[in-house]
Ligand code: 10G
C-alpha cells in the first residue's frame with residue numbers, strides 16, 4: 001500500500017550523501033559501498049555540484065555527513081551527533097526524523113547525541129563555546145545550514161562526528177587523534193544512513209480513534225496534579241499512578257514520589273493509590289499507619305472489586321480472568337483471596353478444582369483483549385455450565401473502543417505503531433490486536449524506540465495509543481514520520497467517548 005513516491009528504494013543510489021571535505025567523503029564512501037556521496041563545501045562551485053546531484057535525484061533523501069566540534073561537555077571525540085535542528089543566522093532547519101537515524105546508529109553500537117547543531121562561518125575557540133551553547137546547541141559545524149538550503153522539500157538528516165570538545169579545542173595536541181576517531185566513526189555510521197533513507201517516503205497515516213487517555217487515567221493524573229498544586233511536595237503515590245513512563249516522569253519532576261509499598265511513606269503523609277486499585281489489606285495498612293489516603297482507583301475497577309465481594313459473599317468460587325502479577329489483578333484478588341482463582345488462559349480451565357460447581361462465577365481484568373477473554377469464558381462455561389458472570393462487562397469501555405479502533409486501522413496498514421509503555425497491559429493488547437489483523441505492530445514508549453526498518457516500504461502506517469499514553473507522544477511520532485516524507489493523515493474514529501468521572505472529595509477544592 002503506497003502513496004506517491006515509494007517508501008524505501010534500496011537500489012544502491014537511494015540517497016545523496018553530502019560530505020563537505022575530501023577526507024569526510026572518503027570515510028563515508030568506505031562505509032557505504034555503492035552509495036552516492038558528493039564532496040562539497042558550500043563554496044559557489046561546489047554548491048553547484050551538490051545542487052546538480054540533487055537535481056538528478058529529485059526524490060532522493062539527502063544526508064549531510066561530516067565532522068564537528070562539541071559545544072558542551074559530554075560528547076567525546078569520535079562520538080556522533082545527529083542534528084534535530086540546524087541553526088544559522090538565516091534561520092532554523094528542523095530535522096524531524098533525527099530520532100530514527102539516532103536509533104539506527106545506536107543499534108550499530110555507536111555513541112550518539114541528538115540535539116541542535118549551529119552553523120558558524122569561522123572556527124570556534126574555547127571561549128565562544130559556552131556562549132554558543134547557551135540556547136541548547138550541542139555542536140558546531142561550518143556548512144550544514146547552507147547545504148540544507150539546497151535540499152528543497154526532500155527528507156534530510158545531518159550526521160556529525162566530533163573532533164574537538166570544550167576541553168580539547170582545535171589546535172590542541174589531541175586534535176589529530178580526535179580527527180582520526182571522528183573519521184572512523186563516520187565510516188562506521190554510514191550504513192545507518194542507508195537504513196534511515198530506506199525508511200523515507202511519502203505515506204498515509206491512519207489515526208485510530210479513540211486513542212490515548214481514558215477517563216480513569218484523566219482522573220488519576222488530575223488527582224496527583226491537584227495535590228501537587230495544593231500541597232508542598234512530596235506527594236507520595238503508591239505504584240505508578242498509571243503505567244506510562246512519561247506521565248510518571250513528568251509528575252516526578254513536579255514533586256510526586258512514587259513508592260512500591262506503604263512502608264516507604266512517612267507517618268501522616270498524603271499517599272495516592274494508583275488507578276489500578278489496591279487490595280483491602282493495603283487500605284488497612286494505610287489506616288493503621290494513619291496515612292492521608294487519596295484514592296485514584298478508577299471507578300470501573302472499583303466496580304469489579306464490588307462484584308468480587310458480592311460473589312464471594314454468596315459462597316461462589318470466583319474465577320478472575322487476568323494476568324498474574326498485574327497490579328489490578330493483585331488488587332481484585334485481594335478482595336476475597338480464599339475464594340478467588342486466577343485464570344490466565346483457556347488451557348488453565350481443565351485443571352481447576354472447585355468446592356461447588358453450581359456456585360461459580362467469573363470476573364475480568366478491565367484491560368484484557370476481548371477475543372482472548374471470551375475464549376477463556378467459553379472454556380469455563382463448557383466445564384461449569386452454572387457459571388455466572390458480572391452484571392455488565394468488566395472489560396471497560398475504553399479498552400473495548402481502543403481495540404475496535406486499532407483493529408479497523410490495522411486492516412489497512414502495513415505497520416501499526418502503538419504509543420505506550422512496556423508495562424501497560426492495555427497498550428500491549430492493542431499491539432497484539434493489530435498483529436492478529438495481519439499488520440506488523442510495535443509498541444513505542446518514545447520516538448527513539450522506532451526502528452527505521454519497521455517503516456521501510458510501509459506506505460500506510462496505523463497509529464494508536466494506550467489508555468495511559470499521552471497524546472503528545474502520538475504527535476511526536478507523526479512529526480518523525482513527517483520528517484521522512486509527506487504525511488497524509490486520516491482520523492479513523494469508530495466512536496466518540498463522553499465518559500467522565502468525578503474527582504474524589506479530597507481534591508475538590510473550592
Ligand atoms: O493497561 P494497564 O492495566 O497496565 O494500565 P495503564 O496504566 O497502562 O492504563 C490505564 C489502565 C488502568 C489504570 C487499568 S484499569
Ligand code: SF4
Pocket residue numbers: 214215216217275298299300301366367396397398399426467
Ligand atoms: Fe478505568 Fe478502563 Fe481506563 Fe482502566 S482502562 S482506568 S478501567 S477507564
